Amino acid sequence: MSTTMDQIHNIRDMFYRQDKNISEIASETGLNWKTVKKYVDMEDFNNPSPKPASSEVHESNLDPFKPLIDEWLQADKLAPRKQRHTAKRVFKRLKDEADGFGCS
Incomplete structure (x- = not known):
């Protein structure tokens, strides 16, 4: 109410x-x-104003690897449902196969 x-x-x-x-x-x-x-x-009864957008846009650590991930996920569309990449599997493959992927 x-x-x-x-x-x-x-x-x-x-x-x-x-x-x-x-x-x-x-x-x-x-x-x-x-x-x-x-x-x-309460002193101000107006709806709270939205938080201002951050002026700095930070580059994602995944940006260099997005084309590779997209390629894997496109190939997954042809694979049976149970054999597709999960987020965990994408992470493991990036660690094992992608040069310069620096996550632990």
Whole structure:
């Protein structure tokens, strides 16, 4: 159940104007005391703004090996289902066969 803005207004009114404590408000409204405290403490009622995208785009360690992995997975489409590469098998093959793959 979501709390409406009218309920939030009433909670804040009871706390700041009627000087009721959080447990009194919780018992009167039927809400959990944590919910009441959240709305009493809240200052900004707008939806939180999304986190800004990182300005630095880091290259993945797998980028040099993606064509090789794609080749393996394309070949797997012709293989029986039980004989296809799992993520674990791709990792093991990269460790064994790919020069410069530096993961442990």
